[in-house]
Amino acid sequence: MITAAAQRAQRVRITFKAFATLGEYLPDEVDGARRSGNQIAIEVEEGTPVQAVIDRFRLPPGQVHLVLVNGAYVPPAQRAGRALRDGDALAVWPPIAGG
Secondary structure: OOOHHHHOOOEEEEEEEEOHHHHHHOOOEEOOEEOEOOEEEEEEEOOOEHHHHHHHOOOOHHHOOEEEEOOEEOOHHHOOOOEOOOOOEEEEEOOOOOO
16 A cells, blocks of 8 residues: 555755846745755755756746756756756856856
8 A cells, every 4th residue: 555655756855046146036935945145945856857946936038048957067958857856956047248
């Protein structure tokens, strides 16, 4: 017999970091976790794709430029399929001009 707890998806903890102007989209608190600067620790279902977290925080698609998971670049075409695991750090930057 499968218990109700076993039927629920396993939750994992990740760190979500939003840099520069994208930091404005982070709330002060999510599910009891408090924001610390430009980052917040959140729980998601194991296997949640990168894009789902970006969408959860309603980041403007045109402003999501550089996306890294644990320091590794995730190209736009892979964001909907790149699954997050416990302990992952997801970082997002807008386009940045410089010279």
